[in-house]
Amino acid sequence: MKPALAIAVLLAAAGSARADEGDGALGFRIAFGQLPIGGERPLAVSLAVGSEHELAGKLRGFGEYEWMWLEQDRLTTGSGSRVQLGVRHVLADHVVPKLMRLYVDGELGGGSALLSDPTGVHVVPDGFAGVRFGYDVIPHDARSPANTLQFELSARALYLPHGAGWMAGVGVWWGD
């Protein structure tokens, strides 16, 4: 039931973000990478939904729920859920007036995955550090419910019990 609990927390956060009209965002990421799990380094493909909130200045906290598939030698070796919590901070940005904001953000965080494969169910904790490259589009219509639309590429180095791995992805975020 941990996946369901994670989604419950995420959606509750998403709902409250909108209700409070805070500086949050909701969106998704599609990613792939290689992770050291169970003595192998399977290919990981994931779909993630996430929410984030401003903590202070250019520091934002985020939470993500992710569904992952693991493949090794073209065989699906496992699948399951992962929950990640972290913070991101603007490293550099540039605003093009009335059009967009370009940015590079750094991020730190950690979480845990609950993965099942033919050998059983495994809890796989992780920590990560990453970088995001992207841009915010600023709407011309003041009635837009979302203040920004953010497109980004992300790359993460992950540290798991059996070694280091990586994931890269494409995300789109709707900002409050």
Place this chain on the structure above:
Amino acid sequence: MRVATFVTIAAVAAAGPARADDGDDGYAPWRSPELGLGVVAQPIQWRGIGTQDCAFGPGIELAFGGARWQIVAEAALAYTHGETGMLAHPGGWVSRAGGALRWLARQYRPADSFAADFYLVTGVADERSWWADGTRLALPDATVGFGLTGRALGSHRIGLRVEVRVAFELDDEAAATTTCRGTCPMSTMPPAGPGLLATWGLVW
């Protein structure tokens, strides 16, 4: 466990965001009815020991709903051939028919004539397979995922939709039979697990 997990996800997806809708205006509502046509990648599990694949084919949907909710009736038909790369398979046809519920989570309007929507979706469907070797399978599933729609507002009524869902098989025994193509011992050939359901299409 899969059923319980899915039911919980669907219940929370329905209940959690409701608070955000209270008195919340400004969203360009989904149209009702709304027709969708597209290409659907249906999850199938027939490459043997726990490997998944997708069958591709046309899909159609008809959606009704209010400002930020849609109830969807959907159906799709797909064909897949025997090329697997791992194990031989006769190939054949796969169909699915079911329903779904969508919630418009966020909307971005760069201008008053266009909206970019992000939504969450959950659904149930009955997937059936007609393999060329005579095998017939019925495999109900429950899905949960998200999608995005870029659509014109006002008099122009067309939009573009991309949607992805994780598909949880609701019948473990049938899933194992599918995985093993009815010929291997279930105890040694576990199901491959949830698959991916994806849709690309037009709505209007």
